[in-house]
Amino acid sequence: MNEFVLNGLVKRRAELAGDIENTHERLRQPVNDLASLDLVILQFDPSYVVESIRPKAFRPPADWSKRGEMNRVIMSILRQAAEPLTTRDIALQLLIERALDKNDQKLLRLMTKRVAVCLADYRARGVVRSEQGPGQYNTWEIAR
Template sequence: MTDYMVTGLVKKRAELAGELERTHERLRELVQQLEHLDATLRLVAPDVEVEAIRPKAFRPPDDWSKRGQMSRLVLSILRQAKEPLTSREIAAQMLLERALDTSDQRMLRTMTKRVSTALRDQREKGRVESEDGPGTYQLWSVSRSEAPTRCLPAPQR
């Protein structure tokens, strides 16, 4: 085996181990803060059941599509796809890329609606195309006219 390969793998492992250690430390801090907060709540309001308090889920901002970030992400996912995708598949991929909880059905529905809106806007601009898919779903792909083409120089006369 080549030395530079081993060196690179050792370096990458050290980076990942360091990141994991920092993540564990941050997790310990969060648990400690949560325990302190729970203890304070029990002192101030002994009748409150802190275990019944549900964690607040991340909600994407309402104006994602207005800033263009949503459209850029959707187009990026479609360009990397090997076949047309449904808006739900695009939304799931977006959640996965942003390291968000893909099992949260409510968030997936919200993101699917936002992705669908962005796709319709991009269809009106001619950047994406849709075709009938399974059930009531549309399959989306990058428009053929939007696909990158190589420009050849005009012939010399």
């Protein structure tokens, strides 16, 4: 019994060591690119202190969701609805529930697209159904 456990642990350690080696290899290229870029900057201004350039941190936009969060909110909105809702109505309610700016038309269009993609997936799985609604929007409800 211990032999099987030991073999599994050795195999897993080998996989992790391989992952680390692969990650180091992938990191070498950006490090080399950064060094080359520093050299080019110094060609233009030899006195420039390239170490003074602060890295730009990646910050996800406020409208991003954690995995599955948007799906749960959309389904909650549909469960509470007295009648079928348009894609845009669901997106607007989603903005309100997530305390985002509901007057930001660009954000509303983006969320409407995201809601439409989510609902299309749910429709393919038979969870929700849609009908042609007003304008270009479908109306959605939970499939009974």
